[in-house]
Amino acid sequence: xxxxxxxxxxxxxxxxxxxxxxxxxxxxxxxxxxxxxxxxxxxxxxxxxxxxxxxxxxxxxxxxxxxxxxxxxxxxxxxxxxxxxxxxxxxxxxxxxxxxxxxxxxxxxxxxxxxxxxxxxxxxxxxxxxxxxxxxxxxxxxxxxxxxxxxxxxxxxxxxxxxxxxxxxxxxxxxxxxxxxxxxxxxxxxxxxxxxxxxxxxxxxxxxxxxxxxxxxxxxxxxxxxxxxxxxxxxxxxxxxxxxxxxxxxxxxxxxxxxxxxxxxxxxxxx
Amino acid sequence: xxxxxxxxxxxxxxxxxxxxxxxxxxxxxxxxxxxxxxxxxxxxxxxxxxxxxxxxxxxxxxxxxxxxxxxxxxxxxxxxxxxxxxxxxxxxxxxxxxxxxxxxxxxxxxxxxxxxxxxxxxxxxxxxxxxxxxxxxxxxxxxxxxxxxxxxxxxxxxxxxxxxxxxxxxxxxxxxxxxxxxxxxxxxxxxxxxxxxxxxxxxxxxxxxxxxxxxxxxxxxxxxxxxxxxxxxxxxxxxxxxxxxxxxxxxxxxxxxxxxxxxx
Numbered sequence: 001x002x003x004x005x006x007x008x009x010x011x012x013x014x015x016x017x018x019x020x021x022x023x024x025x026x027x028x029x030x031x032x033x034x035x036x037x038x039x040x041x042x043x044x045x046x047x048x049x050x051x052x053x054x055x056x057x058x059x060x061x062x063x064x065x066x067x068x069x070x071x072x073x074x075x076x077x078x079x080x081x082x083x084x085x086x087x088x089x090x091x092x093x094x095x096x097x098x099x100x101x102x103x104x105x106x107x108x109x110x111x112x113x114x115x116x117x118x119x120x121x122x123x124x125x126x127x128x129x130x131x132x133x134x135x136x137x138x139x140x141x142x143x144x145x146x147x148x149x150x151x152x153x154x155x156x157x158x159x160x161x162x163x164x165x166x167x168x169x170x171x172x173x174x175x176x177x178x179x180x181x182x183x184x185x186x187x188x189x190x191x192x193x194x195x196x197x198x199x200x201x202x203x204x205x206x207x208x209x210x211x212x213x214x215x216x217x218x219x220x221x222x223x224x225x226x227x228x229x230x231x232x233x234x235x236x237x238x239x240x241x242x243x244x245x246x247x248x249x250x251x252x253x254x255x256x257x258x259x260x261x262x263x264x265x266x267x268x269x270x271x
Numbered sequence: 272x273x274x275x276x277x278x279x280x281x282x283x284x285x286x287x288x289x290x291x292x293x294x295x296x297x298x299x300x301x302x303x304x305x306x307x308x309x310x311x312x313x314x315x316x317x318x319x320x321x322x323x324x325x326x327x328x329x330x331x332x333x334x335x336x337x338x339x340x341x342x343x344x345x346x347x348x349x350x351x352x353x354x355x356x357x358x359x360x361x362x363x364x365x366x367x368x369x370x371x372x373x374x375x376x377x378x379x380x381x382x383x384x385x386x387x388x389x390x391x392x393x394x395x396x397x398x399x400x401x402x403x404x405x406x407x408x409x410x411x412x413x414x415x416x417x418x419x420x421x422x423x424x425x426x427x428x429x430x431x432x433x434x435x436x437x438x439x440x441x442x443x444x445x446x447x448x449x450x451x452x453x454x455x456x457x458x459x460x461x462x463x464x465x466x467x468x469x470x471x472x473x474x475x476x477x478x479x480x481x482x483x484x485x486x487x488x489x490x491x492x493x494x495x496x497x498x499x500x501x502x503x504x505x506x507x508x509x510x511x512x513x514x515x516x517x518x519x520x521x522x523x524x525x526x527x528x529x530x531x532x533x534x535x
Contacts, residue, residue, distance in 0.1 A: 112484070136482040138399075142392035228390050230365075230482055230510070236490030237512065257491075261390070262484040265492035266317045267334040267370075 012168045013187050016195065020098070023198065024105055031171035031203030032189065038098055039152070039194040048154050048193075050087035051118055051218055055080050069129045070207070076122030077162075077207070082233055083116045083220065085240040090116060094222050095250050099150045102198050103224045106148045113254040114147065114223040115232040118154075121162035121210035121217045130167070130182045132175075133223065134201035141174050147201035147225040154218035157197070159188035161217035162210035164197065171202035201225075224254070227263075231256060244271075274351070277452075278358045285424030285457040286443060292351055293405075293448040301342055302407040302472055305371055308339040329378035329464070333371040336474065337489075338497055343369060347476050348505060352403045355452045356478045359401050365510045367400065367477040368486035374415040374464040374471040383437050385423070387455035391483070394427045399483055400455030405474035406445045414471040415464035416442035417451065424456040432458065455479070485510060 014026035016036040026033035039047065055078055058064050067079050083090040093099070094116055103111055134146045157163035165186035170177070177184060181204075188208050189197050199205055210217060223232065235244075235255050244257060252258040257271035264270075272291065280287040293301065309319050312333055320328045336343035346352070347369050356364055387400050410416045418440035426432055433439060442462055443451050453459065464471050477486060489509040498511065506512055 138397055138480075140394055140396055142394070144392065146392075228484055230484045234490065234510070234512070236488060256484075256488070259488075262486050263488045264334075264486060265488050266312075267322060267332070268317075270488055270491045 013166065013189060014168075016191065020101060020105075023102060027102070027106060027198060027200050030168040032166055032168070032197060032199045033102070034189065034191050034195060034197050035098065035102075036191060036195040038096065038196055041194070043092075044154070044194045047089055047093065047152075047220070048218065050089050051080065051083070051120075051154055051220065054083070054086040055118065055120055055218075069131055071126030071128070074126050076210070077125035078118075078120045078122065080118040080120070081115070082238055083118060084243050085238060088243065088246075090220070091243060091247075091251060093150075093152055093220060094254060095248060099196055099198070099222070100250065103148050103150065106145060106198070106200055107224060107226050110227050110253045110260065111224045112227050112229065112231055112256055114225050114229070116220065116222045118218055118220050119207055120219075121207060123210060123213050123215065125162055125207075125210040127162075127165070127209050128206035130177050130184065130186070130204050130206045132170075132177070132202050132204055133199070135176055136229070139175055141202065143174075145171065145200040145202050146229065147223060149199045149201065150222040150224070151197040151199065152220040152222070153191045153193050153195045153197065154220055155216065156193050157189060157191045157195075157217065157219065159190060159208065160211050161215050162208035163188040163190050163217070164199075164219065165189070165206050165208045166199065167204040170204040171200055174202060177204050227259070227261075274354065278355065281355065281359060281452050281454065284421045285454040286419055286421065286451065288443055288445045288449050288451045289351065289355075290446050290449040292349065292450050295448060298407055298448045301346070301405070301474075304340050304342050305333065305373070305407065305472060305474070308336060308343075309333045309371070309373070311339055325381070326379040327377065329375040331371070331373040331375065333373075334487075335492060336369045336371060338493055343474070344497075344501075344505070346405060346474065348508065352450060352476060355403060355450075356401055359398050359454060360478065360480055363481050364478045364508070365481050365483075365485050366489075366508045367479045367483070369474065369476050371472065371474050372461070373473075374461065376464050376466055376468060376470075378415060378464045380418075380463045381461045383440070383458055383460045385426070385456050385458045386477070388429070388458075393429055395456050396427055398424065398454050398456055400477065400479040402453045402455065403476040403478070404451040404453065405476065406447055406449045406451060407472040407474065408470055409447050410443065410445045410449075410451075410471060410473070412442040412444070412462065413464075414466045414469040415462040416444060416471075417453075417459055417473075418442050418462050419453065419457050419459035423458040424454040426456065426458065481510070
């Protein structure tokens with residue numbers, strides 16, 4: 001793991017921090033922060049088992065769905081969608097207080113959960129297209145980020161295993177990269193399993209190239225937006241009803257069932 | 272009717288009135304069905320007055336028009352209405368809401384706003400929403416015509432809103448059976464109904480770009496029976512399925528080659 005201070009000086013990316021104030025400063029300065037050691041070993045193992053079980057099931061059943069920004073002919077990388085409906089343990093990530101506090105600081109509250117999906121790189125797996133997550137907002141963009149992505153490292157994120165690559169500071173350009181900028185120099189965001197990486201929605205990033213011959217690298221991406229945007233996953237169509245039934249108050253807000261102004265039913269919030 | 276000229280007016284002034292979409296008999300029928308829908312709404316426990324957005328009880332608001340009567344499901348997808356929506360927003364839109372606001376004598380004005388500006392942060396360079404307003408009565412300044420500032424769809428930043436904005440508004444006048452079409456960026460307010468006895472029934476068909484969250488949660492509020500009767504096109508426009516919020520990513524083609532910029 002190349003996470004020592006000297007390396008950060010070279011790459012211009014932030015050092016891992018457990019201090020929320022520093023994490024927010026990092027998001028402002030770099031467009032991202034790294035928060036290590038959030039999931040204890042037993043919790044991490046529980047989440048990891050649930051994720052790889054769902055991934056295996058999808059692969060065995062031919063349920064895998066490609067993502068437009070991925071390498072098209074890649075049979076080793078894998079996406080797993082709508083994790084909330086696969087195992088209730090993923091709700092713990094969505095509303096984890098350390099992550100959610102940062103989300104609230106970056107985009108305010110109420111916020112919506114656009115999606116929570118996994119991106120598992122496999123041996124030899126190719127890169128994604130460089131992009132900013134708020135790509136769906138027509139430019140010119142508002143002054144503030146419209147979303148935030150919390151990337152949970154379920155395996156160690158290393159350069160070799162295809163850690164997410166970012167262009168630190170690119171959020172300040174406040175626009176998507178052009179086609180010519182797709183090859184802009186990027187750095188691998190390395191972090192041990194159990195960490196999370198927060199990327200505000202304007203920072204340019206992509207999945208890295210997995211250069212190993214035998215290792216997979218799972219990341220779970222919880223994507224939050226300001227409440228005016230349509231969610232990426234249509235929860236009202238696809239969510240396991242038990243998740244809604246037992247949802248906490250913040251989770252009802254994030255899913256869009258407890259709402260103000262938009263997403264109403266007969267002029268009232270549906271929950 | 273020269274619809275192209277009306278579309279030009281919509282793009283230039285932010286608003287246009289297209290008369291004669293409904294005949295007098297059709298308008299009377301829709302108005303009757305609207306009052307029945309209001310009663311049905313109350314019967315189902317969804318109040319229609321004093322719901323918190325009007326200054327007093329003289330406005331009747333009916334929310335679930337699409338669920339309550341097939342005539343409203345027809346109006347929201349009326350070809351002329353869709354033509355204007357597409358002219359402004361392009362084909363990538365969702366039906367955000369369809370509600371009624373009947374202003375009875377004594378109803379008062381709302382605060383000046385743009386529908387887009389109260390929801391999405393500045394700057395407002397492009398139209399992200401549109402109102403198609405069905406006029407079920409003759410509408411004029413006396414019975415509470417919507418007042419708007421012509422050309423105000425060009426306001427891109429809050430700082431460009433003129434200080435005397437409220438004084439610059441003009442009422443739109445339209446005979447019953449018209450639609451008034453308004454860019455979501457136009458600054459406007461509901462007018463006060465100062466007439467002694469005239470009602471002013473308007474239906475607001477609101478459409479927004481597909482990345483914007485619709486005002487109404489159609490998945491949660493339409494009954495199975497209603498959904499079963501919808502065309503594939505209506506399901507798409509209501510966002511009932513796994514669709515929308517994807518158009519801007521489409522120019523990004525799926526990568527044909529396995530790239531690597533990782534540092535060895």
